[in-house]
Amino acid sequence: MAYMTLQPANRPPVLVVDDEEQDRAILSNILRPLGYAVETAANGREALARFDAIPVAAIVTDLRMPVMDGFEFLRALNGRPRFVPTIVLTNVGDVGQAVSIVHDLQAFWFLEKPARPAVLATLVERAIKYGELHRGKELLERQLSQQGMLGEMAGNSRAMRQVFDLIQMAAPAQAPVLITGESGTGKEMAARAIHRLSPRSSGPFVAINCAAVPADLIESELFGHEKGSFTGAVARHEGCFEQANRGTLLLDEIGEMPQSMQARLLRVLEESTIRRVGGTGENPVDVRILAATNRVISGTGTDKSLRRDLLYRLNVFHINLPHLRERKEDIPDIAKAIIGILNEKHECSVQTLHRDVQRRFASHSWPGNVRELRNVLEWAVITARTGLIQTWHLPKSFPASRERAVAAPSPLSDGAARFALGRNLKDIKLEYVEETLRSVNNDRRRAAQMLGVSLRTLYNWVPESRKTVRAGS
Ligand SMILES: Nc1ncnc2c1ncn2[C@@H]1O[C@H](COP(=O)(O)OP(=O)(O)OP(=O)(O)O)[C@@H](O)[C@H]1O
Ligand SMILES: [Mg+2]
Numbered sequence: 001m002a003y004m005t006l007q008p009a010n011r012p013p014v015l016v017v018d019d020e021e022q023d024r025a026i027l028s029n030i031l032r033p034l035g036y037a038v039e040t041a042a043n044g045r046e047a048l049a050r051f052d053a054i055p056v057a058a059i060v061t062d063l064r065m066p067v068m069d070g071f072e073f074l075r076a077l078n079g080r081p082r083f084v085p086t087i088v089l090t091n092v093g094d095v096g097q098a099v100s101i102v103h104d105l106q107a108f109w110f111l112e113k114p115a116r117p118a119v120l121a122t123l124v125e126r127a128i129k130y131g132e133l134h135r136g137k138e139l140l141e142r143q144l145s146q147q148g149m150l151g152e153m154a155g156n157s158r159a160m161r162q163v164f165d166l167i168q169m170a171a172p173a174q175a176p177v178l179i180t181g182e183s184g185t186g187k188e189m190a191a192r193a194i195h196r197l198s199p200r201s202s203g204p205f206v207a208i209n210c211a212a213v214p215a216d217l218i219e220s221e222l223f224g225h226e227k228g229s230f231t232g233a234v235a236r237h238e239g240c241f242e243q244a245n246r247g248t249l250l251l252d253e254i255g256e257m258p259q260s261m262q263a264r265l266l267r268v269l270e271e272s273t274i275r276r277v278g279g280t281g282e283n284p285v286d287v288r289i290l291a292a293t294n295r296v297i298s299g300t301g302t303d304k305s306l307r308r309d310l311l312y313r314l315n316v317f318h319i320n321l322p323h324l325r326e327r328k329e330d331i332p333d334i335a336k337a338i339i340g341i342l343n344e345k346h347e348c349s350v351q352t353l354h355r356d357v358q359r360r361f362a363s364h365s366w367p368g369n370v371r372e373l374r375n376v377l378e379w380a381v382i383t384a385r386t387g388l389i390q391t392w393h394l395p396k397s398f399p400a401s402r403e404r405a406v407a408a409p410s411p412l413s414d415g416a417a418r419f420a421l422g423r424n425l426k427d428i429k430l431e432y433v434e435e436t437l438r439s440v441n442n443d444r445r446r447a448a449q450m451l452g453v454s455l456r457t458l459y460n461w462v463p464e465s466r467k468t469v470r471a472g473s
Contacts, residue, residue, distance in 0.1 A: 011034065011035040011036045011037070011128075012037070012055075012056070012057035012058075012128060013036065013037040013038070013039050013054055013055070013056045013057060014031055014036045014037070014038055014039070014056060014057065014058045014059070014060065014124060014128075015038075015039045015040070015041065015047060015050055015051060015054070015056040015058075015059045015060070015061075016028055016031070016038055016039070016040045016041075016059075016060050016061075017040070017042075017043070017044065017046075017047040017059065017060070017061035017062060017065070017073065018040075018042070018061070018062040018065070018089070019042050019043055019062065019064075019065040019066060020062075021042075023062065024040045024042075026114070026115075027060055027115065027120070028040060030115070030117045030120055030121065031060075031120070031121075031124065034121055036124070039054055039056060042065070043065040043066055043067040043068050043069075043073075044065060044067065044068025044069060044070065044072050044073030044076065045067050045068040046067075047059070047061065047068075047073055048068070048076055048077075051077070051080070051084070052080075055082075056084060057128045057131055057132075058084065058085055058086070058087065058108075058124050058127040058128050058131060059077075059084055059085070059086040060086075060087045060089065060111075060115075060120070060124065061073060061074075061086060061087070061089065062089050063088060063089065063090065063101075070088060071101075071105065074086060074088070074101070074105040074106070074107060078105065078106055078172075078199055079172070079173070079174075081172060082135075083131060083134050083135060083138070084131055085107075085108035085127035085128070085130050085131045085134075086106075086107045086108055086127075087107070087108055087109055087110070087111055087120075087123050087124065087127055088101050088102075088107045088109075088110045088111070089110070089111055089112075089113050089115060090110045090111070090113065091112070091113060098110035098112075103246075104246070104286075106199050108123075108127045108130060109123055109126075109127070111123060141168075141197065148160075148161075148330075148333045149333075149337070150164040150167060150168075150193055151192075151196055151197075152189065152337060152341070153186060153189055153190070153193055154330065154333040154334040154336065154337035154338075155327065155330040155333060155334060156329065156330060156333050157322075157329050157330045159322040159326065159327050160322070160327060160330055163190065163319060163320075163321060163322075166317070166319045167190055167193050167194055167319065168197060169317075170317040170319065171193075171194050171197035171198045172197075172198060172199060173317070174288060175316040175317055176269065176289040176290065176291065176313065176315075176316055176317070177191075177194060177290045177291070177314075177316070177317040177318075177319060178290075178291050178292075178293070178311075178314045178315045178316075178317065178318045178319070179191055179290060179291070179292040179293075179319050179320075180292070180294070180295070180318070180319070180320045180321070181292075181294060181320055181321030181322070181323075181369075182294055182321075182323050182369055183294050183368065183369065183371070183443045183444070183445055183446070184324075184368045184371030184372060184441070184443060185294075185321035185322065185323060185324065185370060186321050186369075186370050187252070187292040187294070187321055188207060188250065188252065188292065190319060190321060191205075191207070191248070191250045191290045191292060192205060194248070194290060195247070195288075195290075198248065198288065200246065200247050200248055200288055203244075203245075203246040203247030203248070204243060204244055204245075204246070204247035205247055205248050205250070206240050206243050206244040206247065206248070206249050206250070207249075207250040207252055208222070208240045208249070208250070208251060208252060209252045209253055209464065210251060210252060210253045210254055210256045210257040211252075211253040211256035211455050211456060211459055212253075212459045212463065214456075214460070215258050215456070218257065218258065218261050219277055220233070220237060220239065220276075220277045221239060221240060222239050222240050222241060222261070222265070222274075223239040223241060223268075223274045223275060223276055223277060224236070224237050224238045224239030224242055224274070224276040224277070224279075225237050225239075225276050225277035225278050225279075226276050226277065226278040226279045227278075228278065229276075229277045229278020229279075230277065230278070233277075233278065236276075239274065239276065241268070241285045241287055242274070242283070242285060244287045245285050245286055245287060246286050247287065247288070248287070248288045248289075248290060249287045249288070249289055249290070250290045250291070250292060251265075251289065251290070251291045251292070252291075252292045253293060253294075253455075254291040254292065254293050254306060254310075254314070255293045255295045255305035255306050256305070256455060256456065259307060262307045262310045263307065263310075265310060266307070266309055266313055268285075269289060269313050269314075270313075272284060272285060272286070272287075289314070291314045293305075293306065294445065323366070324366040324369040324370055324372075324373065325366050328361075328362055331358075331361050331362065331373065332353070332358065334370060334373060335352075335353055335361070335373065335377060336352065338373065338374050338377050339351075339352070339377060339389075342377060342378055342381040343381065346378075346381060346382055348381050348382070348384070348385045348386060349385070349386045350380075350381045350384050350385065350386060350387065350389060351386075351387060351388060352388060352389070353388065353389050354388045354389060354390045354391065356390070356391050357380075357389050357390065357391055357393075357394065360394070360398070360400070361373075364398075364399060367440075367443070367446070368440065368441035368442075368443050368446075371441055371442065371443070372441040372443075375441050375442075376394060376395060376398055377389075379393075379394070379395045380393040380394055380395075397439070429461075430461065433447075433451065433458070433461050433462055434462060436450055436451055437462065444458055444459070444464075
């Protein structure tokens, strides 16, 4: 047979899992002559023990087995840090089941029984190559993170390396992650990195800003509604949970969610089912939850905004993003990464920061954290267009000295907001509010404090897109 002619010796070990001794023998007899070292197991539990003991490069497994069946075995494998591709043997004609195994349980591929030797040989070879590429990517990712990058996230300080380690540790698991940190420190970016590095990366990433949704709409935004369930519900609506099915849902500003909704959310997390507003049945959802807040989390909990029981449920993994002022050594790396993105966005070719700019950046306290840095750089890149960013390319409002840096900026202090008589009060209010937001680099919490209103009121005045959905790459 043609496939028998390519027979390099010393191929990596392959694990064959089947409860029928005869089937194990048939599969082994196909693979061994091709040079693979074959390990065998009679059920999922034995297979896991083999997997943990031997660095197998691919797995061929049956589904129906006593003790631990193939489904449970695949689920257990997904929780292991080492990725090994799995080929599942299915019954003839069971394509629907096979597709869901590949999709839901992340199997590499399926093969109808009895396996044709040539097909099995090709699939095993491909699976091993795929596994090598996948592990190579993971290694590269790890190496990059040691060099101060995790995806698009930059930072080489000790604090950020710890954050990168935690992200990598949390990514493969199913458990919720609570991400805390001041406004603009990179919470959403960290959430996207967790999704991208997780086995759900090919599913959707959905982010909802709980502060931006009016309290009476949050239930329908999260869980969806049936047509006619309330005035204005003209059609059936899918909520965030359903949109994020098989992917990741980021509940941003979770502390702003009304307490009654927090209680419902807790139930959803425990039962993995949702009920649409006006609906009768429970719909199962498969969503990984990430939550973010810029409120302080102490050993005993947050301030009163987050229910204690929900906090315990979400706080399985806690990642805190440090302020930029505590890790100023990250500024050159972050600036480099952001300049690269901005060059592309604005078709510029700025290289780096002049020494004087670096000095000014180092003495600034960055109350708006990385978002403020990005805003300053965006102005500077557009102004400089090429070469070095010099001090005269920085926005005029950028503080020249440490003293000015800590003073809270006032929208009126530079005369930016002066209004002619006879204008509509509503327009003036909006202009004033927007000017205030600009003056604090769009830090809504600070702007709300300065204006003396709640965060929710500010969102009502100046809405922001509440939700972003991204299909997996
Ligand atoms: N480590 C980093 N490297 C490069 N860019 C970063 C980094 N951290 C944050 N940014 C950038 O800074 C900006 C703010 O980040 P992000 O939106 O993730 O912050 P946040 O903590 O969610 O803010 P908020 O609390 O206001 O919602 C984004 O443009 C993001 O791309
Ligand atoms: Mg955010």
